[in-house]
Amino acid sequence: MSTVKLFKNAHLISPADLGTMDLLMAGSQIAALQPGFDTGSSNLPIEVIDASDCYLVPGFVDSLVHFIGGGGEGGFASRTPEMQLTDATLGGVTTAIGVLGTDATTRTLTNLLAKAHALETEGISTYCHTGSYEIPCRTLMGTITDDLILIDKFIGVGEIAISDFRSSQPTKDEIRKVAAAAKVGGILSGKAGLVSVHVGSGDSLLQPLWQAVEGTELKLSQFYPTHINRNEAVFQAGLEFAKAGGVIDFTTSTTSYDLQHGEVAAAAALARALAAGIPAMNLTLSSDGNASLPVYNDHGELVGLEVGQVQTLYQVARQAVLEYQVPLSDAITAITAAPAAILGLKQKGRIAAGMxxxxxxxxxxxxxxxxxxxxxxxxxxNGKAIVKGTFEQ
Structure with a gap:
């Protein structure tokens, strides 16, 4: 099969609407895009793909996936399974960022890094964050800065947890030190050096981040808080954070229990944030794929457990357009250009020559x-996986 492919008559959503164009793909990069591409003088074997009646959009970027599973809140038997290649690809995800969560003892950074390399070998682009929920952060090379400089796949740190009973209850000074180390590591390695932040339902909401920034050279934009649709109070705090220039993330995996107990549906959250005047580039969606989705009773006791699904990323973006009238370009931005920008992935998230x-x-x-x-x-x-992971049937 030719490595040169020509998409004919595609409606390009870059995510800006570029209208109907032809796109030439050569090897692993986009070579050119223009109306009515002429290949008559080319001697290259070109595979022509009829893209009429289709939108051609960038591959989706999922900024929060538990590659090696998560969970364990209900004991060893409640550890969730690892992600498989088609969990991502059937949902259009071509770039994913792996993280640890509550458990950084039986789930390790070495295992996370190995799985990231495995998924990359199987077909998609992968990156990781060093650390986990807890502060001080566990690392591979001894410090956050060393991990970011010396390990190519590590682009940030997290997801550190705040406002959550499962967090290590970090002080503002501890959060500052994590952000400072990530910033320096990012500068010296040419990476984003951001801090991914798990936000729980505690009363402090996003205040730990505001306090960490106050009186320092740190900026809100270095923090990337997720689960901002956890409940109405967190959502409103997130809007304030975004209006001040931060980027906020809505989680697409959910349970009926969470929705019945105050979670703002991710598609609705995206629509409401846009209506509130938040720029599309300050809003992202992520799946929290393969995370445990625990269900607790009023006493904090675990009564059920479900598993996050990577494919909800695309499903929620689609729902936002079809049910909440979010413009297609904005919905696509939330799963392409916006996460790629804050993650510092310059080759991802847009359709342009050289990407x-x-x-x-x-x-x-x-x-x-x-x-x-x-x-x-x-x-x-045609909606079916033609490439599967090594151990998929």
Whole structure:
């Protein structure tokens, strides 16, 4: 099969609406895009893909996935399973960032890094954060700064936990030191050096981040808080954070229990934040894929457990358009350009010459996924996986 592919008559959502164009993919990169591309004089074997009646959008960027599973809140038997390749690709995800969560004892950074390399070998782009919920952060090289400088796949730290009974109850000075180390590591390695922040339902909301920034050279934009749709109070605190220039993230995996107990549905949260005047580039969606979704009673006792799904990322973006009238370009921004920007992934999240050839074809009629390409390789065709992970049937 040719490594040069020409998408004909595609409606490009870059995520800006570029209208109908042809796109030329060469190897792992986008080579060119223009109306009516002429290949008549080319001697290259070119595979032509009819993209009529489809939107061509960037591959989706999932900024929070538990590659090696999570959980354990209900004991060893409640540890959730590892992510598989098609968990991502069937949902259009071509770039994913792996994290640890509550458990940094039986889930380790070495295991996380190995799984990231495995998923990359199988077909998608992967990165990781060093650390976990707890502060001081566990690292591989001894410090956060060393991890970011010396380990290519590590681009940030987290997800550190605040306002949550499962957090290590960090002080503002501890949060400052984590952010400072991440910043220096990012500067010296050419990475974002951001701090991914798990936000619980505690009364302190996002105040620990405001307090950490106050009176320092740190900026809100270095913190990337997630689960901002956890409840109405967290959502409102998130809007304040975003209006001050921060980027906030809504979690797409959920349970009926959470929705019945005050969680703001992610699609509704995106629509409401846009209506409140928050710029699309300050809003992202992430799946929290393969995380445990614990259900607690009023006494804090675990009574149930579900598993986050990577494919909810695309499902919620689609729902935002079809049910909440979010403009398609804004919904696509939340799962492409916006997360790529805050994560510092300069080759991801947009359709332009020279960018990585991560592309998704969506049927215009219902926004379902037709085809998925990652680094120029087709992984999904006509809605079915044509490439599977090593141990998938």
């Amino acid at each position: 990585d050839a991560d592309l998704v074809l969506l049927h215009k009629s219902d926004l379902t996924i037709r085809d998925v390409f990652a680094k120029g390789r087709q992984l999904v065709k």
